[in-house]
Amino acid sequence: MTEIDRRTLGARAFLFAAALAVPSLALPHTAFALGPKPSPLEKPATITVAYGKFSFAAPLLYVPEILKEMNIEMKGVEFQRYADTRTAISSKQADIGMTGGTLLVQALAGGNEDLIALMGVAGEKIYPVVRDGVKIESWSDLKGKKIAAAVGGNVWTQWVAKLVEEKIPYGDLQVSGIQGGGQNFNIALKRGDIDVAILWSPFNAMPIVEGYAYWPKALEFGMSQPVGGEQGIWTVHKDVLKEKRDLIERFLWAYKAAEARVAKDEATKAEAIEKFTGVKPEVAKAVAELTVYGAQATPKSLEAMAKLMAQQGIVNKDVSAMIPAHFDTSLAAKASGN
Numbered sequence: 001m002t003e004i005d006r007r008t009l010g011a012r013a014f015l016f017a018a019a020l021a022v023p024s025l026a027l028p029h030t031a032f033a034l035g036p037k038p039s040p041l042e043k044p045a046t047i048t049v050a051y052g053k054f055s056f057a058a059p060l061l062y063v064p065e066i067l068k069e070m071n072i073e074m075k076g077v078e079f080q081r082y083a084d085t086r087t088a089i090s091s092k093q094a095d096i097g098m099t100g101g102t103l104l105v106q107a108l109a110g111g112n113e114d115l116i117a118l119m120g121v122a123g124e125k126i127y128p129v130v131r132d133g134v135k136i137e138s139w140s141d142l143k144g145k146k147i148a149a150a151v152g153g154n155v156w157t158q159w160v161a162k163l164v165e166e167k168i169p170y171g172d173l174q175v176s177g178i179q180g181g182g183q184n185f186n187i188a189l190k191r192g193d194i195d196v197a198i199l200w201s202p203f204n205a206m207p208i209v210e211g212y213a214y215w216p217k218a219l220e221f222g223m224s225q226p227v228g229g230e231q232g233i234w235t236v237h238k239d240v241l242k243e244k245r246d247l248i249e250r251f252l253w254a255y256k257a258a259e260a261r262v263a264k265d266e267a268t269k270a271e272a273i274e275k276f277t278g279v280k281p282e283v284a285k286a287v288a289e290l291t292v293y294g295a296q297a298t299p300k301s302l303e304a305m306a307k308l309m310a311q312q313g314i315v316n317k318d319v320s321a322m323i324p325a326h327f328d329t330s331l332a333a334k335a336s337g338n
Contacts (some may be wrong), residue, residue: 029273032260032294035337038250040071047247050088050097055201055279055287056122056231057098057273059258068256080181082154082232090114095240096248098232100154101297102314105306109315110321112338114237119332120231121253122259124294125156125289126222127215129197129204131189136216139166142196149173149198153220154231155227159198160242161308162221170312189213199233202279205286208245222290227308228301229292253335263293299327 015160029111047067047323052058053143068146077094079085086103088094091110098121107115130136134145139162163170176194178184182203188194197204197213207213234255236248262272266288273291303320310318 004202016083018289018331023155025241032256033261033338034256034260034334035253035335036328037257038070038246038253040069041246041250041295042071042074044071045074045247046073046075047096047251048077049251050077050079050085050094051337052082052085052098052224053277054080054231055122055273055284056291056293058269058276058291059122059255059293061272061276062258062261063251065255066257069251070250070254072250074251086115086235089235089237092237092240095244096236096251100159101227101230101233101302102152102154102309104233104302104326105319106315107310108319108326109317110304113322113326114239115235116238117233117235117297117302117327118241118248118295119234119255119329119335120230120294121234123229123294124222124231125220125229125292126158126200126204127217127221128159128217128221129185129189129199129207130212131192131195131207132211136194136196137218139163139168139219142168143172144197145174147173147196148178148188148194149175150200151175151177153200155200156198157305157309157314158227158229159221159313159323161227161299162219162224164312169275171256183243201287201290202273202277202283204281205283205290209280209286209297223292223296227305228296228298230297230301233297233302245331249331250333252331256332256335259293261285263296264331269293299323299329302327318321 067074082100082103085097086099089097102118104115182199185197185199189197189207252289262269269288270285273287274281303323306320307318311316
């Protein structure tokens with residue numbers, strides 16, 4: 001068993017093409033730009049992909065079918081946390097993987113200069129999840145409320161960015177962390193232990209669907225601030241990019257093609273999210289309304305995130321100047337026909 005297998009509970013490897021029974025892909029007519037389809041590789045190849053079964057990554061459902069047409073088999077390795085996908089990428093146990101912008105910034109600040117960001121996974125509109133009976137209509141209403149957040153994570157950083165923009169001092173809020181996954185936040189919310197949860201999908205939709213919480217729509221903080229609504233970035237080790245550039249190029253094209261299929265309309269988004277994550281149809285429908293497909297992450301938004309993380313003491317130095325050298329947009333531009 002490898003180092004990362006020992007340390008990562010819930011990680012599991014499998015061949016996606018065998019595990020997922022999906023129909024052949026017929027590309028829809030959408031507004032998503034797509035460049036010419038790359039030619040099949042001369043020899044069969046396998047690409048190992050580190051991912052999380054998050055709703056915004058639902059296009060992965062259809063990627064194996066597209067890659068097969070290019071003589072590539074996809075081996076997916078599932079992890080519960082972006083920290084572990086980052087480790088898989090850094091150790092080259094995965095050829096490509098999704099991780100969070102905050103994790104990339106932390107890696108650079110810690111001296112790891114091996115990671116190269118390529119393209120955003122998706123974006124998401126995010127609202128605080130507020131327990132019924134608790135009145136939250138403005139950002140200042142958060143003061144005095146019991147708030148739970150995954151401190152240091154992507155969604156937390158986006159929330160902090162919005163607090164800074166709204167001039168709400170973080171120190172004025174009662175914020176605590178909760179151990180475990182998003183479901184533990186929802187248990188605490190339902191039980192009344194907390195008033196507000198700063199959550200990611202699909203967990204941010206479950207309390208709404210189940211009827212014990214609401215979204216204060218005036219407090220959107222995913223897409224509405226400088227660091228953007230990025231919910232993951234496709235990332236590689238610099239050596240892998242150099243050695244397997246043709247393979248990585250075809251993966252990104254396949255993801256963009258699958259993304260176009262999923263994003264055709266709200267119904268196709270909900271269907272893919274339900275199949276990919278296994279959540280209830282009503283939860284998938286709610287999450288689909290939040291999910292924004294398209295490469296949301298940009299060098300500019302990641303630079304803004306790096307500056308914010310340094311200003312807030314999340315990392316010990318500002319690495320924003322390093323971002324351009326660690327964000328290669330050329331393959332994503334080619335996949336999009338730019």
